Amino acid sequence: GAVVSQHPSRVICKSGTSVKIECRSLDFQATTMFWYRQFPKQSLMLMATSNEGSKATYEQGVEKDKFLINHASLTLSTLTVTSAHPEDSSFYICSARDHWGGLNNNNNEQFFGPGTRLTVL
């Protein structure tokens, strides 16, 4: 149980285009999902917190108009990178927080997706 999927796993696009990445919780409901970005040899950087049915909360320095987040259901959140540029090339990872508190009553446990490798040419 507690599986999070992402689609696509890998995408290559031209500069100026928009790319949508999906994050799904497959066997649990997630009122909250998180989006991270990870550059090579670096740690994960939290971009935004996505709450079902409400606007996302962005971390400082992350442009909300460039990284559009939609969390329309308890099992799906999407991140759209608009007008992508080469510097947006990165590994994007989502995580989902179990609505009911996590397996084995672990507080705050999050389940991570496999990541999406974005390359902007």
Next chain:
Amino acid sequence: LAKITQPISMDSYEGQEVNITCSHNNIATNDYITWYQQFPSQGPRFIIQGYKTKVTNEVASLFIPADRKSSTLSLPRVSLSDTAVYYCLVGGQRSNTGKLIFGQGTTLQVKP
């Protein structure tokens, strides 16, 4: 948010026990300590979580002293497949935002 310090890298050999210590001096009363493992080009995977004393599961143990200002992840008899980055995180309970802030992590290299 608690400031977290952990070694940047560690080397070990197959079959050895590996202990990775994390310092979190200003941990808050409600904070839990969680460890994640990440392989290259994959999302992090939950390893273990604890609040105080000792927690053990099928893959690791977590030791937390009484003052909770540090914690030690213990991996028994590591294998080559345990080569990964290990992140120590400190965060609040279910009732808060649930944000996880990742530090630099510890890159563990297991050698044959």
